[in-house]
Amino acid sequence: MTTSYLECSGRERLKRIVDDGSFHEWLPPAMRIASPHLAQLGVPSSFDDGVAIGRATLAGHEVFVASQEGGFMGGGVGEVHGAKLVGLLRRALRDRPEAVLLLAESGGVRLHEANAGLIAVSEVMRAVLDVRAAGIPVIVLIGGANGCFGGMGLVARCADHVVMSDAGRLSMSGPEVIEASHGVDEFDSRDRALVWRTTGGKHRWLTGDCDALVDDDTTAFRAAAIEGVRHARPVTLERLEAEHALLTARLTVLPEVTDGDDAVALWSALGVADAVRIPDLDVESVRTLRTSQEA
Amino acid sequence: MSDITPGLEALDFSFAGRLPVGTFDPVLVGVVGSGNLEVLLEPAGGSECHVHVETSARGFGPIWEAVARDFHARHPLAGVRISISDMGATPAVVSLRLEQAVSELTS
Numbered sequence: 001m002t003t004s005y006l007e008c009s010g011r012e013r014l015k016r017i018v019d020d021g022s023f024h025e026w027l028p029p030a031m032r033i034a035s036p037h038l039a040q041l042g043v044p045s046s047f048d049d050g051v052a053i054g055r056a057t058l059a060g061h062e063v064f065v066a067s068q069e070g071g072f073m074g075g076g077v078g079e080v081h082g083a084k085l086v087g088l089l090r091r092a093l094r095d096r097p098e099a100v101l102l103l104a105e106s107g108g109v110r111l112h113e114a115n116a117g118l119i120a121v122s123e124v125m126r127a128v129l130d131v132r133a134a135g136i137p138v139i140v141l142i143g144g145a146n147g148c149f150g151g152m153g154l155v156a157r158c159a160d161h162v163v164m165s166d167a168g169r170l171s172m173s174g175p176e177v178i179e180a181s182h183g184v185d186e187f188d189s190r191d192r193a194l195v196w197r198t199t200g201g202k203h204r205w206l207t208g209d210c211d212a213l214v215d216d217d218t219t220a221f222r223a224a225a226i227e228g229v230r231h232a233r234p235v236t237l238e239r240l241e242a243e244h245a246l247l248t249a250r251l252t253v254l255p256e257v258t259d260g261d262d263a264v265a266l267w268s269a270l271g272v273a274d275a276v277r278i279p280d281l282d283v284e285s286v287r288t289l290r291t292s293q294e295a
Numbered sequence: 296m297s298d299i300t301p302g303l304e305a306l307d308f309s310f311a312g313r314l315p316v317g318t319f320d321p322v323l324v325g326v327v328g329s330g331n332l333e334v335l336l337e338p339a340g341g342s343e344c345h346v347h348v349e350t351s352a353r354g355f356g357p358i359w360e361a362v363a364r365d366f367h368a369r370h371p372l373a374g375v376r377i378s379i380s381d382m383g384a385t386p387a388v389v390s391l392r393l394e395q396a397v398s399e400l401t402s
């Protein structure tokens with residue numbers, strides 16, 4: 001029997017991804033390290049500020065792990081939430097686990113905490129890069145209902161290895177944000193098929209923005225996370241330039257005017273045969289169709 | 296106009312328990328999401344069961360008390376502190392979360 005990764009809470013995912021019973025939590029709920037801001041706004045806070053952090057083993061590998069709870073404020077990164085992520089990453093620099101796992105589900109910065117959240121996200125990004133520079137791979141898993149957007153989308157793309165399910169979504173600006181700023185003609189956020197064609201796991205896989213595409217299944221995510229431990233990607237000038245080249249090429253590959261759907265046009269331009277059928281294919285089939293290589 | 300002011304409401308209830316639960320690792324169930332709540336069970340010593348609620352839905356004190364009393368009638372726990380962060384859960388959902396917490400406590 002399979003268990004949907006998407007349907008699990010942040011803590012349930014944590015339990016199922018790492019080795020059974022191996023998770024040791026830091027700053028657990030009973031310590032009540034909660035948001036100092038939400039109560040002032042009349043909003044209830046969560047005892048863990050929406051993220052669980054700690055150490056565990058993953059197929060015997062010593063790892064540090066964080067799991068965001070999308071059900072609380074859409075996984076929004078507030079001051080304490082962000083500080084917990086930063087603390088985990090900095091501790092990784094000191095204790096040198098074999099990898100750091102981020103089970104990301106977040107709409108980005110928690111707007112209630114505005115600047116504190118923005119600063120927190122920038123600190124998380126810096127800490128991720130420090131951990132990578134120390135040779136410890138940072139692996140991000142994305143498959144929650146809220147996707148991985150805003151600042152956490154940036155954090156994900158700073159990591160060594162990104163695992164997504166077809167139900168997962170990864171981007172910077174979320175659909176509603178694009179519609180609000182550029183109009184419904186530019187992006188209809190209620191068009192779910194469009195949202196997944198442009199931010200979903202299959203799209204990210206085909207464009208080379210994620211490193212593994214899995215089914216919405218906790219066992220599949222666990223296997224991909226174990227595989228990810230071996231995929232440290234050193235931060236070098238060559239790799240950065242290669243990534244810039246990949247992104248520059250993507251800008252020019254799409255024709256100025258597309259006939260029909262932009263996402264399908266992009267997949268076709270990337271060399272995916274019969275791209276129009278991508279949304280109907282299962283994960284296993286889409287996995288074989290990638291033409292672009294990760295940078 | 297309502298005389299209910301904005302902000303969170305904090306409620307506290309205490310009951311005399313009959314089932315001492317001793318020491319245990321804190322139990323957390325639920326999520327602070329719309330129509331949902333988080334329940335934290337911790338050992339507290341003594342013979343009481345104390346319930347602390349913080350809720351965004353103000354003015355429902357009597358209903359909370361009824362739900363807490365009903366729960367305590369089913370599980371007269373002693374030496375427990377129950378802390379709840381609520382975002383407008385219905386009484387039925389609250390009761391289910393409390394049951395879930397107790398079942399994790401005893402499993």
